[in-house]
Amino acid sequence: MKFFVDTADVAAIRELNDLGMVDGVTTNPSLILKAGRDITEVTREICEMVDGPVSAEVVAEKADDMIREGKTLAKIADNIAVKVPLTWDGLKACRALSDDGHMVNVTLCFSPAQAILAAKAGATFISPFIGRLDDIHLDGVELIADIREIYDNYGYETQILAASIRSVNHIIEVGKIGTDVITAPPAVIKSMANHVLTDKGLAQFNADWEKTGQKIG
Ligand code: E4P
Secondary structure (H helix, E strand, O other): OEEEEEOOOHHHHHHHHOOOOOOEEEOOHHHHHHHOOOHHHHHHHHHHHOOOOEEEEOOOOOHHHHHHHHHHHHOOOOOEEEEEEOOHHHHHHHHHHHHOOOEEEEEEEOOHHHHHHHHHOOOOEEEEEHHHHHHOOOOHHHHHHHHHHHHHHHOOOOEEEEEOOOOHHHHHHHHHHOOOEEEEOHHHHHHOOOOHHHHHHHHHHHHHHHHHOOOOO
C-alpha cells in the first residue's frame, strides 16, 4: 500500500518522510489555505523533499482554463500530478494533460460510474472520497471495493487513491480491498502506531523496571 500524505504542512510531511513513510503528497485549495503559504512556493518545497507524486489542484471550471492552470502547475517540478475535479470539463482536461505526458489525479469522485470515466480519460489516479460519503451516511469503503472490482475486470491501469480518510479503520478496510494508494492527514497516519494494550504493557514494564533498581548504560 502506497502512503500519500494529505497536507501542505511541510514540517508534518518532513517528519514522516524522514521515516521513509511518504510515497507521495496530495494537496487541495483548502489545504493550501490551511498552510497559509503561496501555492507555487510550498508545492515546490514539497516536490523537492518528496520522492513521489505531489498532487496540486487546478481551480478553473472550464476545460481550457484547467489545462492552462495544469500546465502552469506541472512546471513547478517533474513529480507534479495535476489534480482536476470529476466534472465533464475535468475529464476533458484529464485527457489533454495525460496525452501531454502529465500525471493526472482526478479528484472529488463519489461513484463507480465517475471512476470508470476517469480511467477512460487516462487518469493516473482516481481519488474516491470515503469520509465525505460516510458523512452523508453512505458507505465510502464500499465505493473503493466497487471501483477495485471494476478496474480489475477490465485491467484499467488508473491507480485507486483512497482519499478523505478520517480513521485508522478506513486505512485497514481499504487495504483489505486492495486500494493502490491511501492519502491521509499526518495525524491519522501517526495514530496507526497507537494501541491501548501497547500503552498498558509499557506502563507495566516501566513499573517493574523501576522496582529492579537497575539502569541500562
Ligand atoms: C484528497 O486528495 C483530498 O485532499 C482529501 O483527502 C479530502 O479530505 P477531506 O474530506 O477530509 O477534506
